[in-house]
Amino acid sequence: MSGDLIEWADIVFVMEKAHKSKVNSKYDKLLKHTPVVCLAIADNYVYMQPELISLLIQKVSLHIHLEG
Template sequence: MFADWPGVETASAGLAPDADEPCTDELVEWADIIFVMERAHRARLQKRFRQSLKSARVVCLDIPDDYAFMQPELVALLEKKVGPLLK
């Protein structure tokens, strides 16, 4: 959703075993900022990728992970919470 923003490179990955794009050490090491929806996601990310998270900032958006992909309400929340952090 933020891929077209000037000066921003994005990637999306999931922590679930059946994620379409699973999160990897390489992806975590590449990132400057990692956004997670819920505190449980942040805890899982920190536990699983502790060694790789040395330079990335992890931001919990406190958005329940129960929205459908690109649901308009989710898009609005993401724009409100993530947008200012990318400027």
């Protein structure tokens, strides 16, 4: 994650409360009007693990409309 991405984002999703705290603290000034949403997913999955993808789709879809 970088400041450029934070400035570009309409919403930031994190998996755990600890991640939200770190993002809020590091990018406080850039997050003026950008919500940071904690998905409450334990960060113990491997990259692209099917179970993780399923959880992400389920939880993110509560906040945005996913097409396809």
